[in-house]
Amino acid sequence: MGAQESQDAEEAALENIVVTGTRLARSGYDTPTPVTVLGAEQMEADAPQNVADIVNQLPSVVGSMTPNTANLQISSGRAGINGINLRSLGQSRTLVLLNGRRLPGASNDGVVDINTVPQSLIERVEVVTGGASAVYGSDAVSGVINFIMDTDYVGIKADLSGGMTTYGDDDTLRATLTAGTELFDGRGHFIASVDLADREGIFGVPRSWNNGGNFSMFNPDYTPTGGQPEILRLSQVGLSTALGNGIITNTALRGTAFGPGGMPYQFQFGSVLRDPWMQGGDWADAQANDKVTLTPMEKRQSLFTRFSYQFNDNVEGYLEYSNSEYDARGWCCSQFNVANISIQADNAFIPETVATQMATLGITEFRLGSMNGDLNPIESSNNRGAERYSAGLAGSFDMAGSNWSYDLYAQHGVTNTTEFARTTNRDHFAMALDAVFDPATGQIVCRSTLTDPNNGCKPYNPMGVGVNSQATVDYLYRGTGTEGVLYGPKREQKLTQKVYAISVQGAPFSVPAGDVSLAFGFEHRSEEISGVADSISANAGWFNGNYKPMFGKYTVNEAYFETIVPIIENRLEFNGAVRATDYSTSGNVTTWKAGVTFSPVDDIRFRTTLSRDIRAPGLGELFEGGGAQTNSVSDPFNNNETVQFLGIISGNPDLKPEEADTFGFGVVLEPSFLPKLRMSADYYDIEISDAIGSVGVQSIVNRCFEGNQNFCDAITRGIGPLGTEVITEVRRNPFNYVIVKAQGVDLAANYGQIDMWGGDLSFSGIATHYIKETSDDGITEPTNSVGQIAGTSPPDWVFRTTAMFNRDAFTASLTARGFSDGVYDNNAIVCTSGCPVSTSINRTVNTNDIDGALYFDLYSAYRFDLGDADAEAYFVIRNLLNDDPATIHNGPSGVSHQLIAANPALYDLLGTVFKFGLRVNF
Incomplete structure (x- = not known):
């Protein structure tokens, strides 16, 4: 991608929308595809624990997978992944590059985990917000995230920072060290960078906004002709069919619950009751969404090294090696058994008073609901290591009277993942629940032990808390397979990517309006996955996890051509590209791009693109x-x-590749009467046909x-x-049967270097107005999901603005970021009386509104001398006003009882976060 050279130096906080998005080096606003650039200054002002944290604040990035949003992704193995989602069209439709080169995926869906990207040497992040498959290859349907490393650095620099929330939790620590030096009289250059990051995490949800019992439930008084809403979103709502310590959910004993030590008591149902939910009564005892991690525990370490040697004026060779490792541990939820445990009358753990009642009433068995308070929360512990080797030659040569440059490289990337879950063995749990008295000894045993005395079963009591031994708990998590004793499902996977590529660019001839630039190249790539999993998972023997090993491979060959042709000097220019792609799994596909920039006067520039893009399965x-x-x-x-x-x-x-048609039109204003002001507006329209979905x-x-x-x-x-x-x-299972459409407008403005208060003040802002996002599965009428902010859909508006002030050794910035109000469902019918018939598409609900958010972040830094080194102390406050997230009423179906009362994909969950740090340059 073309560097944003001198223009970038003029930008202050968040660098403006620019227009590279091409393999032909350009600058400024000269090419038609818009690009957002996050420069080093802005990343330093945010001081993120992970660079994904600041990329996810860009308005064009919505619905990304983060460690906070992936708590329930245990069985998929994606827990802990940081995957970028451009345009809210899915992580797999966003191409992630490092120095313009692909990275191996971190999971079987090919999503690149930003946790494994070497981060301490990132010079800038370029975000191509438009279809770019013809230029960069498959998967660039919604755009490209390109992490550019500072490979020319000379010197030594270090950065040490730490932080915590205003509640005294989620302690973080990060340390980086980078060194670069010239060798062999300036012909060689070596650089190495190390990044270590540690996050304590928050196990549980120690925040008041989660304690109100805010859920959705079916209205017990609803009938199709009764005029009442079918769905009620209320506070003080809890489960009626499962408690942490167990509750009987049927027979005349319904409502008998069990407390500490198994002591039975009568649970008070709420006045609004329709299983599995109720409002009121002992609702607080039935709240079950506190056994998750608000943010997981994380450890990250990475190493990036590069050696280059200038053989002569025209040829440079280079070797790169990077190694990153990421560990994440978090809670998913409680083991939920919602009214599905069958307890027979001869169960030895039934309290005597309850057993007497059963005998009197002739009850032979009852159904129990429990969150299994004596068991551990379901836990994921994932490790991902990414290793990448790259070797290449870059240089230039003269041919046919013009100068050409080239880059030839080979790359081998491997991601090794270990996915582990702490969850119960289904067979052991079922046998342990069936506890009886041994007629020979009078001891409580598993019924199965009576016929198989050596089966090792430990009887389990789901009625109460503090009623089970550690040996019993261990037995429930244990499973014996060919690999020995296991304590949960485990899978090890290896994802291997090999790339061989060459690119050439030059300007072989001129036309009256200027030089015609050409770029062409070829790339061969292979993707392969293999793995091994425990034998119990093969039979779906765990409550969760049940990982299956995966084996598969495909290869792809690609050839591309790109050109920029000036038509009217400094006024009209054409940019076009075409790429032929051959997949071993699905055959040939052609992608292309055509773009025009037109500047009728110096103050205004119009740009437009039309492209065909693809994503392979x-x-x-x-x-x-x-x-x-x-x-x-x-x-x-x-x-x-x-x-x-x-x-x-x-x-x-x-499956065959998805195909997307993308249209973009924009205008860039650089008024000569306000030389420090730049503004841009870009409309996009994307339609993906044969989209893969389930x-x-x-x-x-x-x-x-x-x-x-x-x-x-x-x-x-x-x-x-x-x-x-x-x-x-x-x-x-997935099929090519969906049509996805998305429309929106990106806005940007920058006004820089105003002399004020003895220093320089600059302003910048970016925003995205999401207009339309639909998914047509051919079954139901497609619905525009924009504004449905309870999940991963985009709000109507997302924005971020920054004011930055520099004076001598002092720097400060204030950032305002947020998004507009939204709803749960654009198809919902809001009513409290006189409601029409509710359908699965047009549900009637009592309320549908969700508040948006506005957050403020403060950064300040002071530069000073530290011996012979230049030092900078900095202080960051994120969510300055400690604003709570808007309450989300999850439900009524699925595992909503396990979800926190906020949307981690959009809102800040932690409250105010403080960070202190010191940067030193030698």
């Missing part, structure tokens, strides 16, 4: 082996009763209920705890 989409996870779904066949099921996800080797579980069940047999075929039913037929399994 990832390894997981092609070769996923059938991973399994436990989840919950509302079953409309049984009065929307919440049931647990096993979800099975498989790949589809017949229908959500709740949608599968709902569409089956509405009579679509194709969806019913994906559902398996079996006999539940009480002998009734329930959903036991739902299968999902």
